[in-house]
Amino acid sequence: MNKKSILFRLGLLAGFAALGACGGKEEKPTPPAEVPVATTRVERGEAVAYDEYPATAQALKVVEVRAMASGYVTGMYFEDGQHVRKGQKLYQIDQQQVQASVDQATANLRVAESNERLAQKDAERYMELDKNEAIAKQVLDNSLARLETAKLQVQAARATVQQSRSGLKYTTVSAPISGTIGISQVQLGALVTSNQTLLNTLSTDDPMAVDFGVDQKEIVRFTKLLAQTKNPLDSTFQLTMPDGSRYPHTGKIELLDRAVDAQTGTIKTRLIFPNPNGMLKAGMTVNIRVKASESGSSLLIPKKALVEQMGEYFVYVVQGDSAIQQKVQTGTTIRDQIVIREGLDEGAEIVTEGIQKLKNGAKVKR
Secondary structure, three states: HHHHHHHHHHHHHHHHHHHHHHHHHHHOOOOOOOOOOOOOOOOEEOOOEEEEEEEEEEEOOEEEOOOOOOOEEEEEEOOOOOEOEEEEEEEEEOOHHHHHHHHHHHHHHHHHHHHHHHHHHHHHHHHHHHOOOOOOOOHHHHHHHHHHHHHHHHHHHHHHHHHHHHHHHHOEEOOOOOOOOOOOOOOOOOOEEEOOOEEEEEOOOEEEEEEEEEEHHHHHHHHHHHHOOOOOOOEEEEEEOOOOOEOOOEEEEEOOOOOOOOOOOOEEEEEEEOOOOOOOOOOOOOEEEEEEEOOEEEEEEHHHOOOOEEEEEEEEEOOOOOOEEEEEEEEEEEEEEEEEOOOOOOOOOEEEHHOOOOOEEEEEOO
């Protein structure tokens, strides 16, 4: 046997010996790796949250100013958009034609009164003659009938005078309420018709109403807000202007409409806001912010600690060196935090980073 054969056989024997040595021992399982995580403690804090609703500003009172007399507009005594007082003179309609009617009615009244006096004297004279049976009974009856007719004619003439004088009064158009007047619908010299022509529109502007729709599920909540006896001008109702700025005044709830809209399932709700500087205009689109019912002392956790699975929310609670998945009920989101209604206790340690690598019961390293 040559030298190379001997070396080959020795190598085989060494290999078998090594295999035998390996097969005689059991392998130990590798322990699961610890997942590095960051944690935080569940804390209680003041959670001030607001629900937002699109809304529209409205005037509490809107009055259409219409012509109550026919004629040409001869005077205008305001500036468009001006604040006017109740009773302030706004328009003047030509009085000449109406004044002529007043003069004619007055003259007709005087004629009727003169006829009445004459009929009264005739009736008195015929009654004296009748006492002495000096005239026929029919003559007296005719005189009394003429007197009654004359009295009725006087009453009719007086009514005509009163009506014509009312028409004269209506030639002067005054503000029925205090508020802001709009752009005039007529100009000087325009011909207007009684009870038809719209002259202008006048609306109140302080305070202002803000109307918005509330889902019927929230009717109970808003009914309770309406019944509250505490200071109505607190921070429950706030308003955001169209440019995103915060309106400087808070509002109060005024009323809920009488019925739910069957098509939308909402009920109109009205708030009242002070408007001393005229920032709110009728028809303006704004956003109402209503303090959430769960505002106050609440359990808060970072939003990033939440895990969503099929519409349910979980967090990983650290117990010892393991992370246990815990189901929670969430509330309002406040910036980067969220209110926890159920499922956690104050002081519990939860995972905020490294969640993607975790499974229920996983070992963690923090």
